[in-house]
Amino acid sequence: MVKNPFYFGNEVYDEDFCNRVKELEELKKDIDVGLNILLYAPRRFGKTSLLKKLQNDLKNDASYKVVFFDLFSVSSIDEFIQKYFNVLAIALETTPDKILSLFKSTFSIRPNITATLNQNGETSFGLNFSKSERNNSLEDVLNLPLVYAKKMGVKVVVIFDEFQEIEQFEIEKKFRSVIQTHSKEVSYIFCGSKKSILSEMFNDRTRAFYKSVKHLHINEISLEDWEMFASVKFERTDKIITKEQIEHIYTITSGFPYYMQQLLFMVWDSTQRSVNDTIIKTALKLMIEREYDLYSLIWSNLTPNQKKCVKYILAFNGENLYANESLSDFSISATTLKSTLEALAKKDVVDRKNDRYYLVDPFMKLWVERL
Numbered sequence: 066m067v068k069n070p071f072y073f074g075n076e077v078y079d080e081d082f083c084n085r086v087k088e089l090e091e092l093k094k095d096i097d098v099g100l101n102i103l104l105y106a107p108r109r110f111g112k113t114s115l116l117k118k119l120q121n122d123l124k125n126d127a128s129y130k131v132v133f134f135d136l137f138s139v140s141s142i143d144e145f146i147q148k149y150f151n152v153l154a155i156a157l158e159t160t161p162d163k164i165l166s167l168f169k170s171t172f173s174i175r176p177n178i179t180a181t182l183n184q185n186g187e188t189s190f191g192l193n194f195s196k197s198e199r200n201n202s203l204e205d206v207l208n209l210p211l212v213y214a215k216k217m218g219v220k221v222v223v224i225f226d227e228f229q230e231i232e233q234f235e236i237e238k239k240f241r242s243v244i245q246t247h248s249k250e251v252s253y254i255f256c257g258s259k260k261s262i263l264s265e266m267f268n269d270r271t272r273a274f275y276k277s278v279k280h281l282h283i284n285e286i287s288l289e290d291w292e293m294f295a296s297v298k299f300e301r302t303d304k305i306i307t308k309e310q311i312e313h314i315y316t317i318t319s320g321f322p323y324y325m326q327q328l329l330f331m332v333w334d335s336t337q338r339s340v341n342d343t344i345i346k347t348a349l350k351l352m353i354e355r356e357y358d359l360y361s362l363i364w365s366n367l368t369p370n371q372k373k374c375v376k377y378i379l380a381f382n383g384e385n386l387y388a389n390e391s392l393s394d395f396s397i398s399a400t401t402l403k404s405t406l407e408a409l410a411k412k413d414v415v416d417r418k419n420d421r422y423y424l425v426d427p428f429m430k431l432w433v434e435r436l
């Protein structure tokens with residue numbers, strides 16, 4: 066049986082990865098000039114895929130070492146220190162002995178480092194420290210990329226995925242004060258999907274990371290790129306999809322990578338030979354039904370005013386929302402609208418591009434329209 070050539074879920078690699086050529090070029094240039102970067106994009110937009118691709122592209126270049134650290138499952142400072150140490154140790158060196166000697170010589174604490182082999186023959190590294198050593202251990206571990214870069218004469222790139230999680234540990238000040246001396250040798254990429262938290266961290270004057278990064282925006286992958294990507298995959302599996310049908314799917318999903326792949330997956334799955342409009346319509350209906358629980362949960366967490374405001378945005382395509390006529394049509398005052406839009410942005414439900422407001426999740430929009 067021929068395997069479905071589309072994939073949606075976690076990060077994608079190789080032939081499942083579409084485009085992002087410009088973003089990769091920009092990232093590489095920024096790294097070379099020593100910038101730190103903040104990469105924000107909504108959930109399931111392809112952040113991790115892009116950064117893993119960057120890591121992979123730089124893998125064979127001896128002048129770089131790339132460290133990828135996902136903060137998603139980190140729940141305390143101690144865990145942060147230990148997991149970051151383990152990730153650094155694995156990414157930066159090849160043998161346990163080398164790692165131990167490199168790190169031991171640079172620590173201000175007397176580190177108690179362990180190396181254990183798991184069932185798959187992979188080594189994982191532990192760093193044990195007492196409570197009174199926590200602060201110094203954090204500083205030491207944060208400094209490891211710099212120590213390594215200087216000693217080995219390479220550029221170290223540290224990618225923090227889901228960086229917003231750092232907020233809960235209250236180590237921002239320390240973190241920033243340590244890494245701000247690393248700029249020539251180490252580039253940091255901070256990535257995450259919670260725009261409200263990240264923009265406060267990086268745009269609020271009172272916060273440690275204020276204006277310390279370049280913001281890199283990633284947009285939807287273009288229709289032309291999806292056309293190429295999807296038509297080749299249909300062709301190779303002896304099925305037919307037209308340019309117009311891909312365009313239709315692109316319009317439905319607003320080019321959102323996860324939904325684009327999911328809808329293409331489902332359309333491919335229901336197609337014997339040639340795609341038709343009924344297949345697309347049925348697949349779309351099924352997709353919205355599948356995500357029902359997720360959307361109804363988000364919806365039930367909105368206040369009545371927020372629900373009204375979401376419908377208001379959709380009714381006017383997010384444009385000219387403060388026009389008096391539109392406001393009176395929906396019986397909303399300008400002040401209520403302002404505070405409600407802010408609250409919806411804080412919940413990452415609504416965002417704004419230029420002067421237009423829109424729902425961050427294009428399928429949430431389709432779901433609400435069916436209410």
Ligand SMILES: Nc1ncnc2c1ncn2[C@@H]1O[C@H](COP(=O)(O)OP(=O)(O)OP(=O)(O)O)[C@@H](O)[C@H]1O
Pocket residue numbers: 072073074075076077081082083084085106107108109110111112113114115258322323324326327
């Ligand atoms: N460049 C791409 N080409 C093709 N599909 C992509 C691409 N980027 C993302 N996708 C689709 O989106 C899905 C999610 O990608 P990824 O996990 O990289 O996103 P993310 O932004 O890191 O998500 P999250 O916010 O959940 O961490 C992938 O499984 C794939 O279906």
Ligand SMILES: [Mg+2]
Pocket residue numbers: 112113114226
């Ligand atoms: Mg991700």
